[in-house]
Amino acid sequence: MEQSQSQVIIITGASSGIGKATAILLAHKGAKVVLAARREERLQAIAHEIVQAGGTCAYFKTDVASAEDMQKLAEHTIQQFGRIDVLVNNAGIMPLSYLHERKVQEWEAMIDINIKGALYGINAVLPVMREQKSGHIVTISSTSGYRVDPTSAVYSATKFAVRAIMEGLRQEESPVSNIRSTIISPGLTATELADSISSAEVRDWVKQMSHVAISPESIARAIAYAIHEPADTSVNEIIVRPTAQSS
Secondary structure (H helix, E strand, O other): OOHHHHOEEEEEOOOOHHHHHHHHHHHHOOOEEEEEEOOHHHHHHHHHHHHHOOOEEEEEEOOOOOHHHHHHHHHHHHHHHOOOOEEEEOOOOOOOOOHHHOOHHHHHHHHHHHHHHHHHHHHHHHHHHHHHOOEEEEEEOOHHHOOOOOOOHHHHHHHHHHHHHHHHHHHHHHHHHOEEEEEEEEOOEOOOHHHHOOOHHHHHHHHHHHHHOEOHHHHHHHHHHHHHOOOOOOOOEEEEOOOOOOO
């Protein structure tokens, strides 16, 4: 029997890309999945697809940059399923730009979604998981959380921050409450992330690299691997790159 068969799993950023692929895979393996994102019509369609395939699924329109929304998401999950076993902090944006372009609003959006969104997710589920004395928080970082390139200064900063937060979570919670923490760091992946880049030059450059990108399903399988390990085993970091990606 798959470990996820009785698990209740919240997935943010579930309306497309890695979040959608993860929801479909884990539901197929028997998990009860709760989809969260801002685009409600997409959540409805994915939930319908999962239920039609015999899975168990709920959804909740959520802005991860709102601590209140994330708290309501956790409460909705408890009302629906009675517990929270896994949170996949997947929501993120990547509006790459040069610092001299001074795209302050984009910087703030990355901080709000990529960093605060992960923190708000942790904040919402931690009391439940501590009471259960079990749980697993998975947060999506990036290979950009290990290196900085031109145009990635702020994006990389948010992903470095996520790694620090998750390592702190591991040290604080794993020994006392059995809450596991995992960072998944994808390389080039075929998602909608590049669509948030407002600079046509930078967006075109990123899309030119798309021929080596791996599918979101590859990242979904990495997430499934981490959460399916026995409770006494904590997979803390996974980097998944396309074979053809050099950095």
